[in-house]
Amino acid sequence: AQTVTQSQPEMSVQEAETVTLSCTYDTSESNYYLFWYKQPPSRQMILVIRQEAYKQQNATENRFSVNFQKAAKSFSLKISDSQLGDTAMYFCAFGGRDTGNQFYFGTGTSLTVIP
Amino acid sequence: NAGVTQTPKFRVLKTGQSMTLLCAQDMNHEYMYWYRQDPGMGLRLIHYSVGEGTTAKGEVPDGYNVSRLKKQNFLLGLESAAPSQTSVYFCASSYLPWEQYFGPGTRLTVT
Numbered sequence: 181a182q183t184v185t186q187s188q189p190e191m192s193v194q195e196a197e198t199v200t201l202s203c204t205y206d207t208s209e210s211n212y213y214l215f216w217y218k219q220p221p222s223r224q225m226i227l228v229i230r231q232e233a234y235k236q237q238n239a240t241e242n243r244f245s246v247n248f249q250k251a252a253k254s255f256s257l258k259i260s261d262s263q264l265g266d267t268a269m270y271f272c273a274f275g276g277r278d279t280g281n282q283f284y285f286g287t288g289t290s291l292t293v294i295p
Numbered sequence: 296n297a298g299v300t301q302t303p304k305f306r307v308l309k310t311g312q313s314m315t316l317l318c319a320q321d322m323n324h325e326y327m328y329w330y331r332q333d334p335g336m337g338l339r340l341i342h343y344s345v346g347e348g349t350t351a352k353g354e355v356p357d358g359y360n361v362s363r364l365k366k367q368n369f370l371l372g373l374e375s376a377a378p379s380q381t382s383v384y385f386c387a388s389s390y391l392p393w394e395q396y397f398g399p400g401t402r403l404t405v406t
Contacts, residue, residue: 184337215394225338225385225397271337282353283328283395285337 182207184274186286193262201257201289203272212276214255220268262293299398307404308376316371318386326389327369331382376405
């Protein structure tokens, strides 16, 4: 079975600073994708960034980047120049070809950006 | 282009009542999913569909049924609601079996 673990239930960061959210996963698959989703107070799930497991280069989307360590099965999210609008729950998710098209989500990290 | 929509947004049921949640997408996606979100547990997959007329069980399917008679719609049914089904329900769709697009969610309370 696939598992996704987020060990930081809550985090805070000062505005304009950098913060890193951790995620580890367990799988026996070799072909899979990893995602970070953001859920603001509006409850809408928003895709932040995705990483294909076969790509060695870490994905980057503007202020968001990941540190993908395939051997360690680690997938952390770095948010640079944090903004008040980044305050949200962040979920790490795993999706693999062999899992029957199922997604597995972590339990989430609640991030608060402090003015 | 509305994306993924869910009806209703809020609902209160009494134990034993039945209801159907409707999910609609206008992106011509093959894959559709129903999740429930509970505090401290992230999102858990209830059922999913890989195309019109097909459905499959996810991680927590008990107490729920689904149907996908039209490609754009995915219905989630509760035949006899229980307090344990109080949750926020999300529908999602995708063209490939990843990079899912989510609806706004439905908050269901069963008393």
